[in-house]
Amino acid sequence: MAKRIDVKDLNIYYGDFHAVKDVTMTIEPRSVTAFIGPSGCGKSTVLRTLNRMHEIIPGAYVKGTVEMGGKDLYSKDTDPVDVRRRVGMVFQRPNPFPTMSIRENVLAGLRLNSKRLSKSAADELVESSLRGANLWQEVKDRLDRPGSGLSGGQQQRLCIARAIAVQPEVILMDEPCSALDPISTLAIEDLINELKEEYTVVIVTHNMQQAARVSDRTAFFNLEATGLPGELVEMNDTRIIFSNPHKTATEDYISGRFG
Amino acid sequence: MSTQALRRRRLDDIEGVELNPVRASSNRAFQVLAALAVIAAAVLRLAGVNLALAAVGSYLAFVVLVHLVYRVRNGGRVAADKTAKAVLYGTFIVAIVPLVSLLGTVIASGGATAVNPDYLLTSMRGVTGVHDRATVEEGAPLIGGAYHAIIGTLIITGLAALISVPIGLFTAVFLVEYRSKGRLATAIRFLVDVMTGIPSIVAGLFAFALWAVLFGVGTKNGFSGAVALSVLMIPTVVRSAEEMLRIVPNELREAALALGVPKWRTIVRVVLPTAASGLAAGVTLAIARVVGETAPLLVAVGVTQGINVNPGDGPMNTLAVYAYNLFKYPRNPGYPDPSLDRAWAAAFLLILVVVLLNLSARLIARFFAPKTTG
Ligand SMILES: Nc1ncnc2c1ncn2[C@@H]1O[C@H](COP(=O)(O)OP(=O)(O)OP(=O)(O)O)[C@@H](O)[C@H]1O
Ligand SMILES: [Mg+2]
Numbered sequence: 001m002a003k004r005i006d007v008k009d010l011n012i013y014y015g016d017f018h019a020v021k022d023v024t025m026t027i028e029p030r031s032v033t034a035f036i037g038p039s040g041c042g043k044s045t046v047l048r049t050l051n052r053m054h055e056i057i058p059g060a061y062v063k064g065t066v067e068m069g070g071k072d073l074y075s076k077d078t079d080p081v082d083v084r085r086r087v088g089m090v091f092q093r094p095n096p097f098p099t100m101s102i103r104e105n106v107l108a109g110l111r112l113n114s115k116r117l118s119k120s121a122a123d124e125l126v127e128s129s130l131r132g133a134n135l136w137q138e139v140k141d142r143l144d145r146p147g148s149g150l151s152g153g154q155q156q157r158l159c160i161a162r163a164i165a166v167q168p169e170v171i172l173m174d175e176p177c178s179a180l181d182p183i184s185t186l187a188i189e190d191l192i193n194e195l196k197e198e199y200t201v202v203i204v205t206h207n208m209q210q211a212a213r214v215s216d217r218t219a220f221f222n223l224e225a226t227g228l229p230g231e232l233v234e235m236n237d238t239r240i241i242f243s244n245p246h247k248t249a250t251e252d253y254i255s256g257r258f259g
Numbered sequence: 260m261s262t263q264a265l266r267r268r269r270l271d272d273i274e275g276v277e278l279n280p281v282r283a284s285s286n287r288a289f290q291v292l293a294a295l296a297v298i299a300a301a302v303l304r305l306a307g308v309n310l311a312l313a314a315v316g317s318y319l320a321f322v323v324l325v326h327l328v329y330r331v332r333n334g335g336r337v338a339a340d341k342t343a344k345a346v347l348y349g350t351f352i353v354a355i356v357p358l359v360s361l362l363g364t365v366i367a368s369g370g371a372t373a374v375n376p377d378y379l380l381t382s383m384r385g386v387t388g389v390h391d392r393a394t395v396e397e398g399a400p401l402i403g404g405a406y407h408a409i410i411g412t413l414i415i416t417g418l419a420a421l422i423s424v425p426i427g428l429f430t431a432v433f434l435v436e437y438r439s440k441g442r443l444a445t446a447i448r449f450l451v452d453v454m455t456g457i458p459s460i461v462a463g464l465f466a467f468a469l470w471a472v473l474f475g476v477g478t479k480n481g482f483s484g485a486v487a488l489s490v491l492m493i494p495t496v497v498r499s500a501e502e503m504l505r506i507v508p509n510e511l512r513e514a515a516l517a518l519g520v521p522k523w524r525t526i527v528r529v530v531l532p533t534a535a536s537g538l539a540a541g542v543t544l545a546i547a548r549v550v551g552e553t554a555p556l557l558v559a560v561g562v563t564q565g566i567n568v569n570p571g572d573g574p575m576n577t578l579a580v581y582a583y584n585l586f587k588y589p590r591n592p593g594y595p596d597p598s599l600d601r602a603w604a605a606a607f608l609l610i611l612v613v614v615l616l617n618l619s620a621r622l623i624a625r626f627f628a629p630k631t632t633g
Contacts, residue, residue, distance in 0.1 A: 051517060053513065053516065053517055056516060058439075058440065081519055081520070081521050082519070083519075084516060084517055084519040084520075085518075086519075089513075089517035091510060091513065091514065093510060095508070095510040095513070095514045096514075097511060097514070097529060097533070098511075098533060099529075099533055108515070108520075109518035109520070111528075112518065112520040113518075113519060162518065163517075163518070166519060
């Protein structure tokens, strides 16, 4: 199910503003890839091009190709809605649907898309997705309560459950732990480790230890100066990036000698 | 070096910074002064001073005294606070007096007639000055009611809502979700703003003229009235709905889109339900705004004395027009009281409808509101 992603010569724009230039990288299936880099260098921007969420911003567009399993996500005959069904996303701030219960939140992706969903199938999916997000034990007795009544960490895991309920091939996470306490963070890191058995995971993080702990490969983005586009400096096995990076910029950044 | 020196300086040492000292204050003097002001007003009134003059005079004295007392006792900051409070109370009373007085008058003059089942369930067909004279001179029961006007109000306002709510909602969705910037959106917003300011009689004339073109000069019916009311309602619906859709957090749209939900479905299933409470409240208030319109309906719908439930066929009556008519043309000019009673009762019913609409707006809002506990 997990697919490999090949990004080639990707240039990303917000209207006139050239945000990211010339990114070429490969994201391996069934692995965790971390994006690190200073604020504003374009990590979120690159991440959002991987499921075509970038283009919903008025005026935003990309040049270049993103191939998933050999198929170009940006070709004319690819529907962005279809891309988003296959590439799920978890946002920085937990965003459960406030009008829906926990159960409905998990089922949202299916309910909003499918014509029919039997009760038994729904029950099964709710349980398996919540178990997959390590949330089942905490919420199994209150599935009909509103999702916004959970704690921040629980809400974030609910959003992960919602994302995996549609069984995508890739899961993108934009700083999923930045609003969470250390314990919830650990829970989510464990979860990411489990998710990579089945999915391709890409995670943006500002936390070096987190990148080192959870990821197999790490991409370091940087920008030379404000106003210039961000770029991919170096991408390699996480072990190598953190022990023996090839570029001095990477070394400066991960050792905290930056700016 | 110099920035370090700057950072070290304490606020007290920097020239040009002076903080107000904070001293605890109580409300006691404020309350005492307010009581004194009320007493003073009453005394002045009894002494023969005009009521308005007595009230305004003692109020002004009250504000000045509050300021002086607190200035001396607690300093400038507290004095400003209490003076502002005194002014706020004053304006609040000024705002509330006409409202209470109006409600009181309408209830007193029309309440009794309005709850009479005969009044609620009969029309004015066949009611003549003879009946009114009998009512006044012989104490016969009041004949003739507002049934036809109630029906007409419900039908015409209902039709107007049916026309304006979809148009208004779709326009708002277009403005917020599809084209929030650009020339078209600016033009639409400008036109909606202009429409908000249209005098209601112009809306009535518009409907009248439209019907004259479509169905012949002088055609008056319920649909025409509904169109006139829609012209007044659509801009209110667009504006309130736009506001409500705009405050739906973008994160929810992105969350739905990222699940592979098409845009239209995201709007229908996520954005609209999230905004539902505000939308419902906005629509209800827009209805409340037009339910009491008189002039446009007089022009577009005309008047009738009997029950007409077919908005496609000739004049109908509505509560506001009914009240206006009976006030202006009493059934029996020699004995106007029964007609005035009916008009007051119609006014009472109208206010009741508006109050009920407002209450239901709140209930609907609460019903749809996103739940956080549960
Ligand atoms: N909606 C937008 N419109 C215009 N420019 C944007 C928009 N979003 C981001 N940018 C710009 O694109 C550049 C990259 O932003 P991006 O959000 O990808 O950075 P980031 O690496 O994710 O930073 P952070 O670590 O702070 O999240 C920045 O210069 C930013 O100002
Ligand atoms: Mg970011």
